Each structure stands twice: as C-alpha cells, then as structure tokens.
Amino acid sequence: QVQLVESGGGSVQTGGSLKVSCVVSGDRLRFSWYCMGWVRQAPGQEREGVAQIDGDGSIKYAGSVNGRFTISKDNAKRTLYLQMNSLKPEDTAMYYCAAYGGRLCPASGIDFGYWGQGTQVTVSS
Numbered sequence: 053q054v055q056l057v058e059s060g061g062g063s064v065q066t067g068g069s070l071k072v073s074c075v076v077s078g079d080r081l082r083f084s085w086y087c088m089g090w091v092r093q094a095p096g097q098e099r100e101g102v103a104q105i106d107g108d109g110s111i112k113y114a115g116s117v118n119g120r121f122t123i124s125k126d127n128a129k130r131t132l133y134l135q136m137n138s139l140k141p142e143d144t145a146m147y148y149c150a151a152y153g154g155r156l157c158p159a160s161g162i163d164f165g166y167w168g169q170g171t172q173v174t175v176s177s
C-alpha cells in the first residue's frame with residue numbers, strides 16, 4: 053500500500069520561507085519513475101496544482117508560484133520537497149503531496165492517484 057507523509061508546514065510572515073517534505077513508501081510506487089507533485093487547497097477554493105515533476109525530471113510550476121517555489125526529489129530517500137520562498141498571504145493553504153501512477157504528469161495538475169494527508173502552510177501579512 054502506498055503511503056505519502058508530508059511534513060514541514062507551519063506559519064511564517066510575508067516574505068518568509070518554508071520547505072515541505074513528503075516521504076513515500078509502498079512497493080507499488082516506483083518513486084524514481086513516477087510523476088510526483090504538490091497540490092494546494094485553500095478554504096472555500098478548488099485544488100490548485102502548484103508544482104510537478106515527471107518521471108523524466110521535467111518540471112512544471114503554476115504561474116502564481118513560478119520563480120518563488122522549487123520542487124525537487126531525492127530518489128534514494130524516496131522524498132519529494134517543495135522549497136517555498138517569498139511567501140505571500142495568498143499562498144496560505146493545505147499543501148498535499150501527490151503521486152501519479154504513470155511517468156508523465158496529468159495535464160490538469162491535480163488528477164493524481166495517491167495523496168498524502170496534507171500539511172498546513174499559513175502566511176501572515
């Protein structure tokens with residue numbers, strides 16, 4: 053059974069930085085090959101794909117975070133990261149780690165098959 057466990061969320065002021073991590077376990081998911089991503093959801097809003105990395109290493113960011121957020125992964129540690137800099141109040145949301153059962157990421161940015169429980173990021177002005 054695949055498990056995704058996030059950590060590293062918290063509260064920061066505008067302009068601050070946070071790094072969230074996601075450890076993946078389970079034999080069914082070939083971490084180094086599959087698409088992985090971060091999706092966020094703010095209260096009352098729809099889920100938004102934030103960043104994703106294909107099995108071949110291709111990366112895509114949402115326009116709202118491009119230049120501020122960096123997605124990366126450590127295959128040996130089976131860990132996905134999201135470094136968030138220059139945070140804004142509108143970045144406040146629950147951040148979910150997600151995995152897709154394929155090498156190429158879904159075009160929607162949110163249609164992943166496996167999800168973590170989420171970690172809260174709160175940015176105050």
